[in-house]
Amino acid sequence: MSESNAPSRTAHKGGNGRAQRDAYDLPRVLEIAVTAFNEHGYDATSMGNLADRLGTSKSAIYYHVAGKEDLLRLALERAIGELEKVLDEPGAKSGSAAERLRFVLSGAVRVLVDDLPFVTLLLRVRGNSDIERSALERRRRFDHAISRLVDEARDEGSLRADVDAAVTTRLLFGMINSIVEWYKPGGSITREQLTEDVLTVAFDGLTKR
Amino acid sequence: MSESNAPSRTAHKGGNGRAQRDAYDLPRVLEIAVTAFNEHGYDATSMGNLADRLGTSKSAIYYHVAGKEDLLRLALERAIGELEKVLDEPGAKSGSAAERLRFVLSGAVRVLVDDLPFVTLLLRVRGNSDIERSALERRRRFDHAISRLVDEARDEGSLRADVDAAVTTRLLFGMINSIVEWYKPGGSITREQLTEDVLTVAFDGLTKR
DNA sequence: GTCTATATACCGATAGAC
């Protein structure tokens, strides 16, 4: 069942006395792990699976990380960290509520695309461990910040008031978060085009005018 | 670690010679299983967990179903079956493409709400087994049918043409499918109100007019 | 129909050689 995307299995030492190929350092292990977690789910992915994908052994992985859950923690940390950064950017703090909302939504799409596998994993977490619950809590706070922006935009008269505000926010998030389920970076749709399409559909709807 | 939502553990026989309480028949087992799968994920839910929730033993469950995967199969079958039915209803076959699209989207929301736990499970399936892949394939066909409706509605001039059609469909689905992540039946938002809100946001957008 | 006990397999993680 071994995968085939691994370099030579026999890591022989070079003349300098140091083991060649450092392909299995932490960033590479993390990348492979996140990909596997997204493909089969965290629980359905075993350390043995990861070792196969890396062309190494379970023990070799444990040299680089403390354990399976540590891989999850590092991945979730990166995803939620990047999303939180958007709220601290200047564009998220000046202008009308509508302008700030558009900026933050654009930023969310940007992070989603640039860190697609990491954010994908974040959006699938169910809260089965302290690490997952911690990530969910930070995500909840991020969502709440945007929810407040929606409220402000409604209050200033930019957004429609005939639909429940909470529902509005949820649907907005549903639309944006769903991007991780289908968007392929490097395909025919650029990140900028995607961002524009999302904002167009969200604010102006599908109906032709 | 036993749960407490179980009736009396001691199932004594009645005078008619038949074991009392048939609380643990298949529908009940399936309901509990789907709830657990949604809360912790299919892989993270063990047959022991289910037995605890039912207040019975693992073996008792195996009397009613062939195995854990059988529970998944039954649940996915119901969810995708109900969604497919919508496409066969009269309203999905007559009227303009825009009218049919609205009907099918309304129907999807209806099924989503009425069979919430089952559809939730369906939307989280990753394709880890033949059963999951089969469900995903049927879901893909369902999505494709709606995608064709979107194309038709664009062609007849009902929907805007300045956003990629495939992207439009994906965002539409993302919005609707996200309902399973937050909607609570029996809460302040009725199913009919939710349907109306979804269609309003999808077709008319968030901007006040 | 439900129970206890168990077979069999795989999991995450570690020990110790090299």
Added chain:
DNA sequence: GTCTATCGGTATATAGAC
């Protein structure tokens, strides 16, 4: 840094008593 071998735990599923 990576290996093989293995520990302890838990998983699905079954056997056989009642």
